[in-house]
Amino acid sequence: MGLDMSLGEAMATQRAVRRLKPDPVDDAVVLRCIEMATRAPSGANAQSWEWLLVRDRGTKERLAALYRRSWSVYGRVARVVAGRDRGKRRIIEAVQWQVDHFAEVPVLVVACLRGVRPYVVHWPWAASSHYGSIYPAVQNLLLACRAEGLGAALTTLPLWSATLARRALGLPFGVEPCAVIPVGWPIGRYGPNSRRPVHEVVHLDRYGNHPPARAGVGGGAPAG
Amino acid sequence: MGLDMSLGEAMATQRAVRRLKPDPVDDAVVLRCIEMATRAPSGANAQSWEWLLVRDRGTKERLAALYRRSWSVYGRVARVVAGRDRGKRRIIEAVQWQVDHFAEVPVLVVACLRGVRPYVVHWPWAASSHYGSIYPAVQNLLLACRAEGLGAALTTLPLWSATLARRALGLPFGVEPCAVIPVGWPIGRYGPNSRRPVHEVVHLDRYGNHPPARAGVGGGAPAG
Numbered sequence: 001m002g003l004d005m006s007l008g009e010a011m012a013t014q015r016a017v018r019r020l021k022p023d024p025v026d027d028a029v030v031l032r033c034i035e036m037a038t039r040a041p042s043g044a045n046a047q048s049w050e051w052l053l054v055r056d057r058g059t060k061e062r063l064a065a066l067y068r069r070s071w072s073v074y075g076r077v078a079r080v081v082a083g084r085d086r087g088k089r090r091i092i093e094a095v096q097w098q099v100d101h102f103a104e105v106p107v108l109v110v111a112c113l114r115g116v117r118p119y120v121v122h123w124p125w126a127a128s129s130h131y132g133s134i135y136p137a138v139q140n141l142l143l144a145c146r147a148e149g150l151g152a153a154l155t156t157l158p159l160w161s162a163t164l165a166r167r168a169l170g171l172p173f174g175v176e177p178c179a180v181i182p183v184g185w186p187i188g189r190y191g192p193n194s195r196r197p198v199h200e201v202v203h204l205d206r207y208g209n210h211p212p213a214r215a216g217v218g219g220g221a222p223a224g
Numbered sequence: 225m226g227l228d229m230s231l232g233e234a235m236a237t238q239r240a241v242r243r244l245k246p247d248p249v250d251d252a253v254v255l256r257c258i259e260m261a262t263r264a265p266s267g268a269n270a271q272s273w274e275w276l277l278v279r280d281r282g283t284k285e286r287l288a289a290l291y292r293r294s295w296s297v298y299g300r301v302a303r304v305v306a307g308r309d310r311g312k313r314r315i316i317e318a319v320q321w322q323v324d325h326f327a328e329v330p331v332l333v334v335a336c337l338r339g340v341r342p343y344v345v346h347w348p349w350a351a352s353s354h355y356g357s358i359y360p361a362v363q364n365l366l367l368a369c370r371a372e373g374l375g376a377a378l379t380t381l382p383l384w385s386a387t388l389a390r391r392a393l394g395l396p397f398g399v400e401p402c403a404v405i406p407v408g409w410p411i412g413r414y415g416p417n418s419r420r421p422v423h424e425v426v427h428l429d430r431y432g433n434h435p436p437a438r439a440g441v442g443g444g445a446p447a448g
Contacts, residue, residue, distance in 0.1 A: 003230060003231050003232030003235075004231075006230060007231050007234045007260075007368070008227030008260070008371075011264075012260075012263055016269075027428075031438075034426055039236055040235075040363055041377075041378050045315065047420050049425055051425055051426045053427070053428050054429055055429060124383075124386045124400060124402075125381075125384045125385075128383070128402045130351075131356065132378065132380060134359075135356050135358075135363070136359055136360075136362060142360070143235075144235070147231050156356060157349075161349075169431060171431045178348075178352045179356060193263055198258055201271070201275055202258055203277070204279070205278055205283055206283070206393065207274070207393060207395045207399065211251070214255075
């Protein structure tokens with residue numbers, strides 16, 4: 001089906017697919033997804049993105065080691081926070097699988113931004129504008145992967161140390177790694193996601209002024 | 225056509241549409257687009273977003289005044305940088321139109337994140353993870369608008385002062401306004417966007433190792 005899939009279906013069934021087969025993925029398919037990623041807007045249309053396709057086992061091992069280190073802390077906290085919440089525990093188990101198999105994933109796509117990162121990022125506007133020039137493209141990539149039947153998920157934990165990640169990837173100082181998207185053929189399957197009902201997260205004109213709940217729009221309980 | 229539009233077409237023809245008619249837009253259409261926005265992933269699936277739909281003229285005037293102030297500086301710099309580049313000057317003129325008509329746009333959607341913003345944002349990982357939980361949803365919103373035939377564009381300049389923007393919108397301190405998306409029926413039209421060829425922005429395994437240029441994939445010159 002690929003990119004002919006309807007926009008509505010792609011969005012309604014896109015979810016983090018973390019369990020991936022080690023089977024190789026043709027570069028051409030991944031390049032097509034990245035080409036769709038670059039159709040997204042960026043600040044002043046600067047298109048300051050760079051996309052690394054990591055297939056080399058050694059490089060994947062280095063990113064996997066970084067991921068293991070941050071997850072060893074973050075995962076412990078997440079387990080305490082999750083308590084007995086089954087939905088949250090299911091996500092944590094999927095992330096644990098992802099961490100354990102990160103080097104076996106056929107392709108790790110690393111989304112990067114060129115240009116020295118604004119060191120005025122304590123200014124929310126500057127930080128938002130900066131990352132607002134890469135994440136729309138990352139979302140296009142995730143939607144394109146979903147349409148191609150490729151499993152994918154958005155991760156940032158492998159990048160907790162920009163310095164070590166740069167070293168692993170041979171990135172110059174002026175290129176910031178922002179997100180890692182492991183891509184491969186899914187072991188599980190895509191399916192309808194569910195979200196908080198829209199009237200709960202919408203405010204009319206002023207914060208707190210929610211629209212009435214309506215039939216035909218919205219959600220259900222949060223899920224992976 | 226709406227959300228039945230193919231993913232490929234929506235992405236390939238999505239572009240910033242800044243010149244908008246003042247004609248009202250049915251809330252139901254905007255809510256449908258926001259519902260699609262919330263299908264995007266967010267860190268730990270926290271869905272910490274809040275979406276303000278601003279139709280009130282007074283509130284729009286206040287955001288418009290903020291936008292005029294930042295654009296009076298930024299636009300001047302942009303004009304100098306653009307020089308005689310016709311593509312860039314065309315974008316600047318469209319933004320100038322947007323600034324001048326901001327209060328007449330039927331709906332301003334303000335995408336916000338709940339939770340006190342990490343003041344560790346000098347740590348790139350934390351900042352990237354934070355904004356990586358709102359911009360995928362913003363991109364879904366822009367794609368859904370495109371499929372519905374609504375003009376939309378991503379702006380951050382009206383939010384140069386988070387304090388003044390919060391005041392205009394009645395936002396509590398724990399809610400950060402991240403982006404403003406003016407939405408309305410387009411005066412112009414959507415059309416194919418063009419981007420840098422994908423082989424220029426892709427690196428195989430290590431930075432600088434570009435794949436060969438290939439027929440059937442990629443680009444053309446940058447455009448609006």
